[in-house]
Amino acid sequence: MRRKEGPMAEAAHAITTGAVARRLGVSPTTVRSWDQRYGIGPAVRANGKHRRWAPGDIAMLEEMCRLTAAGVPPGEAARAARATHGGPGAAAPTGPPQNRDAPQTSQTPQTPQTPQTPSPSPRGRQPGSGNGLPLGNVTPECRGLARAAVRLDGPAMESLLEQVVRDYGLVAAWEQVMAPALHAVGRKWASSDDRYVEVEHLLSWHVSTALRRRAVTSPGPFDATNPVVLACVPAEAHTLPLEALAAGLAERGLPYRMFGGAVPVEALIAVVRRSGPAAVVLWSQARSTAAHALATCVADTASGVRGARTTPLVVLAGPGWAGRGAGTGFLRPTGLREALDAILHLYEGLGGGGRRGQGEDPTGF
Known part of the structure; x- marks a missing residue:
């Protein structure tokens, strides 16, 4: 003491x-x-x-x-x-503090098929609880991640991210903990004359580490042929949403190839011709990077042997594609869960081989 x-x-x-x-x-x-x-x-x-x-x-x-x-x-x-x-007014400890909003520990059994979802705090935003970040009404886990990021507390971020992915599953962890914290740091950075850039870099690294760890520890793909190709458009370098999609595909046993940020046009076309993907996901974070001519070119790129050539389904992912005429034949998911469900449905409908469905034109994202 x-x-x-x-x-x-x-x-x-x-x-x-x-x-x-x-x-x-x-x-x-x-x-x-x-x-x-x-x-x-x-x-x-x-x-x-x-x-x-x-x-x-x-x-x-x-x-x-x-x-x-x-x-x-x-x-x-x-x-x-x-x-x-033993601080002022200390009482004898009676065990760990009980937090009804905190994620359940591994001692609480959960059904893997239906992981629980973290709920926003009923108290809403508390003064100072985000250490200066504009969080709004978020889950306690997101608030804790933001606090650890502002403190540059890498071990705390690693531990919390591992726990929320394990307890709630990848999709809920991304949508309700990782993404809101990243958006809050990005908004603070944009409005603070480049302050908090170190917070954004460290948080992004730990989120990326958690996503890749999930991808590697998930079951292998049921079929290595006709993978899902994941790539950022040539002028786009934001890869974290694609990394979340890659981890989700790995969880579901779907084959994928991640090519990361700013993939040149020639390289992307070569990838499609060589790998014969069932789907190509093109990520665009900002409208200035979205390239519909590229999306059309990818959708028209055939692969396979002569006489049996096929083309991929093109998935336009990210806010950069919003509000622009993309034509028909493209998939526009509104979020990670919808993108995963649509790609899984594509594979199920084609027996795992993976080929393009014509005429799909959902809105969103």
Whole structure:
């Protein structure tokens, strides 16, 4: 337990609020707010006024950071941190804090076919709960991921992402935790004169790692022929949505080939001719990158032996394709789940071999 040497002895090694904030990767305002709102403050103040954080106080703050990153509401996290580290008003710990909104642990059995879905917090957006990010009404898991990202806490992000994918499945984890956190960081970056770029890079890396790990640990494809080709259009470098789709295809045992960002036109046409894909997914993040002439060219590119040539179904994915005339014969899913369902239906209808269905023209995305 802390304070064995006495408060005054620990105070000799105390540091300022600014220094402890830099150490934890949060803002000094957040540290002061935790002290004022939840009693997570130093036991001793210099001259009775200024905060000075001793090693035991910092340990309590570190526990507060760990719990909030896991999605525990700040009030419950503060009570648990005080109980664990003997802070002011501490009560004897009676076990881990109970958070009804937090994801279920592995001790709770779940049916793999119908994973539960995280629900948005009924409290809506809480002041300071996103560490400055414009989150809105999101799930506690998304809020915890955003907090960990702002603190540049890689281990916390890795642990939380692994848990939500395991507990809720890939689609729910992407749509309700990963994507909202990425969008919030992107909005903050765009409105803050390039601040938070380091947050966006680290969060993207950990999301990408979680998605690829899911892809590699999923069952192998039932058929290596006629794969789904995943590629960004030539002027597009955003690959994370395609990585989510790749992980979802792997979960369902569907073959795919990921070619990543900014694939040149000539390379994309060569891929179609050489691999004979059942479908080609073209991702465009912005309208300036969407290329309908390219989509038409890919849709008309044949593969296979003479006399039995076939063409792929082209899937236009991403907001860049919205509001533009794409013609007929293209699939336009509105999200990850719809894209996966449509591609699975394509394979089921063609016995796994995978060939293009004509005349499909859904709207959306």
